[in-house]
Amino acid sequence: MSERAGRNGGGAVLELHDLSVRIPVSGGRWVEAVGGVTLTVGSAEIVGLVGESGCGKSTLGGAIMGLLPGGSRVAGEVLLRGQDLRGLAEEDYRRIRGDDIALVSQDPSASLDPTFPVGAQVAEAIRNHRDVSRRAARERAVELLRVVGIPDPGARYADPPHRFSGGMKQRVVIAAALANDPAVLIADEPTTALDVTIQAQILHLLRDLTVRSGTGVLLITHDLGVVAQVCDRVAVMYAGQVVEQGTVREVFAHPSHPYTRALLESQPAAHHRSGDLPVIPGRVPDLSEPPAGCRFAARCPRAHDRCAAPPPEIRTAGGGRVSCWLHHDTAREAR
Amino acid sequence: MNHRLRFVLRRLVLTIPVLLVMSVFIFLIIRLVPGDPVRTMLGFRATPAAVTQVRAQLHLDDPLWAQYRDWIAGVLHGDFGEDFVSKAPLGELLAQRIPVTLELTLLSMILAVVAGVPLGVRAAVGGRWARRLTEGFVVFGVSVPDFWLGIMLVLLFAGTLTWLPPSGYIPFTDDPAGNLQYILLPVLTLAAAETAYIIRTTRGSMLGVLGRPFIVYLRAKGTRERSIVYGHALRNAAAPIATVVGIQFGVLLGGAIVVETLFALPGVGRLIVTAINQRNYPVVQAGLFVVATLFIVVSLITDLVVGFIDPRVSDRGQS
Numbered sequence: 056m057s058e059r060a061g062r063n064g065g066g067a068v069l070e071l072h073d074l075s076v077r078i079p080v081s082g083g084r085w086v087e088a089v090g091g092v093t094l095t096v097g098s099a100e101i102v103g104l105v106g107e108s109g110c111g112k113s114t115l116g117g118a119i120m121g122l123l124p125g126g127s128r129v130a131g132e133v134l135l136r137g138q139d140l141r142g143l144a145e146e147d148y149r150r151i152r153g154d155d156i157a158l159v160s161q162d163p164s165a166s167l168d169p170t171f172p173v174g175a176q177v178a179e180a181i182r183n184h185r186d187v188s189r190r191a192a193r194e195r196a197v198e199l200l201r202v203v204g205i206p207d208p209g210a211r212y213a214d215p216p217h218r219f220s221g222g223m224k225q226r227v228v229i230a231a232a233l234a235n236d237p238a239v240l241i242a243d244e245p246t247t248a249l250d251v252t253i254q255a256q257i258l259h260l261l262r263d264l265t266v267r268s269g270t271g272v273l274l275i276t277h278d279l280g281v282v283a284q285v286c287d288r289v290a291v292m293y294a295g296q297v298v299e300q301g302t303v304r305e306v307f308a309h310p311s312h313p314y315t316r317a318l319l320e321s322q323p324a325a326h327h328r329s330g331d332l333p334v335i336p337g338r339v340p341d342l343s344e345p346p347a348g349c350r351f352a353a354r355c356p357r358a359h360d361r362c363a364a365p366p367p368e369i370r371t372a373g374g375g376r377v378s379c380w381l382h383h384d385t386a387r388e389a390r
Numbered sequence: 391m392n393h394r395l396r397f398v399l400r401r402l403v404l405t406i407p408v409l410l411v412m413s414v415f416i417f418l419i420i421r422l423v424p425g426d427p428v429r430t431m432l433g434f435r436a437t438p439a440a441v442t443q444v445r446a447q448l449h450l451d452d453p454l455w456a457q458y459r460d461w462i463a464g465v466l467h468g469d470f471g472e473d474f475v476s477k478a479p480l481g482e483l484l485a486q487r488i489p490v491t492l493e494l495t496l497l498s499m500i501l502a503v504v505a506g507v508p509l510g511v512r513a514a515v516g517g518r519w520a521r522r523l524t525e526g527f528v529v530f531g532v533s534v535p536d537f538w539l540g541i542m543l544v545l546l547f548a549g550t551l552t553w554l555p556p557s558g559y560i561p562f563t564d565d566p567a568g569n570l571q572y573i574l575l576p577v578l579t580l581a582a583a584e585t586a587y588i589i590r591t592t593r594g595s596m597l598g599v600l601g602r603p604f605i606v607y608l609r610a611k612g613t614r615e616r617s618i619v620y621g622h623a624l625r626n627a628a629a630p631i632a633t634v635v636g637i638q639f640g641v642l643l644g645g646a647i648v649v650e651t652l653f654a655l656p657g658v659g660r661l662i663v664t665a666i667n668q669r670n671y672p673v674v675q676a677g678l679f680v681v682a683t684l685f686i687v688v689s690l691i692t693d694l695v696v697g698f699i700d701p702r703v704s705d706r707g708q709s
Binding site for chain 1: 602603604606607608609610611612613614615622625626699700701702705
């Protein structure tokens with residue numbers, strides 16, 4: 056892990072500044088799915104974004120891709136190599152999608168067009184952005200399929216997706232995503248739909264390919280095991296906000312936020328398989344009326360009076376950041 | 391073996407039992423209709439002796455299974471028997487009638503697909519006005535009966551405007567331009583409801599496909615919206631559309647009976663209507679057999695088309 060820690064020297068390719076997303080729900084109400092997230096992803100760096108289902112991780116990914124459901128409102132900044140993507144005309148955003156920012160989503164069976172040959176779907180990613188002949192795109196697509204580990208890619212090029220296993224389909228999706236050497240890859244639960252044995256292969260493939268091309272990866276997952284395997288840094292998300300971020304080693308060894316700690320304790324691990332897993336009591340707050348103070352306070356074992364006010368963001372000893380009153384007295388504020 | 395070739399062969403073999411069962415139904419159903427062909431032919435004042443004699447001549451005294459056997463054996467040799475009334479061999483009669491019905495129904499189907507699919511796509515992805523206009527047309531097309539629409543078209547185009555002849559038919563081989571003039575109004579009449587159904591099916595199918603995750607993924611790849619709609623979504627939506635087109639062809643054949651009668655087109659539909667009134671068993675059997683076979687053939691083609699559009703269909707049931 057130490058050799059990976061030194062790799063994020065390529066500069067930030069993706070920066071989110073105070074990014075908020077509000078999504079309209081029935082009855083004229085709004086849900087604040089993402090509330091003020093600040094996060095950077097460096098070149099060739101893999102940043103894990105971890106949290107429970109419904110905490111806004113995927114909405115954050117959608118906001119970066121510019122693919123949120125109609126009517127959603129985005130505030131804050133999404134900077135791609137310093138350029139703000141918000142407010143781009145649709146055609147300009149289209150040119151960026153799949154070229155500078157690519158997506159690998161959760162279920163490869165749902166990501167691929169079931170009626171198109173897999174190879175054509177990779178070639179399409181190339182021809183969407185490069186003015187090359189069909190033949191050249193095809194050759195490049197076969198090469199990409201080979202790189203991601205599809206056996207006999209020339210012959211399998213014309214096969215429809217359903218003749219591939221889930222793991223093989225996700226390899227195809229990765230090939231299409233990396234076809235244009237994107238600066239940023241959003242990997243939204245890329246292994247959740249796959250067998251456990253395949254998960255590690257896909258994760259290592261993703262890591263090898265993105266490190267080689269210098270692509271920065273935002274790896275969205277609910278699985279801390281995945282984060283531990285491949286990520287350099289991790290951001291822990293709760294109810295639409297990042298409550299703690301830092302290097303994987305630091306956050307896992309010394310979790311500062313009570314939520315991070317609870318999340319780590321609720322992971323099934325080999326040494327306490329016999330007993331019941333600890334669970335976090337209570338429920339995620341209703342985000343159509345988010346609490347004014349710390350959003351975790353209602354479930355936090357260490358909550359006290361101060362938690363009714365928004366928690367300060369504080370720099371941890373290991374160089375990370377945590378948003379919690381507990382550390383207010385022991386450390387200096389982050390900004 | 392090639393997936394698609396195997397799919398085609400399997401589908402062809404499955405057609406044989408369908409044809410057999412259909413022939414039994416056709417044979418029985420006309421005999422279930424009340425009324426006696428001999429009495430209809432000879433009239434009320436026929437003597438019992440004459441009735442018995444004609445009945446024996448027409449083999450109507452034979453057991454049902456023997457009558458069926460004789461008929462189906464003939465059909466397998468391409469001999470549909472002869473008209474009870476005119477004694478003319480039915481093969482020639484059908485050879486004249488089938489092209490008319492085929493022209494009417496196929497042109498209607500082609501028109502309905504060519505107009506209905508693009509309109510259905512617009513209805514799915516277009517703005518509010520595209521949606522309202524197409525919905526209005528769908529309600530109109532589905533609810534207006536064909537005989538009324540046909541009469542209105544005749545009144546307008548043949549009566550008031552005198553652009554087109556009101557009824558009749560000229561074979562395409564005799565005069566192509568004249569043929570089209572005569573067939574245009576019947577085709578429009580028959581195609582209206584069909585077009586409405588295809589618009590509705592296309593819209594529903596497109597909306598279903600456009601809501602699927604792979605559409606989002608295509609956008610994430612930077613695919614142009616035009617290519618997403620017409621290249622990917624329409625291809626995925628095509629299988630249900632083709633299936634509906636195939637099933638609706640049966641409805642078209644039914645509508646052809648009305649439209650042929652209305653426009654005095656010498657097709658199979660009008661032949662059947664006349665023959666049913668006369669209880670003319672061989673003609674009804676032959677006519678229905680031809681119509682049902684047409685439907686089965688179109689269903690077969692539909693299934694093959696669906697199999698070619700969607701590789702999952704042609705792969706089904708194969709290891």
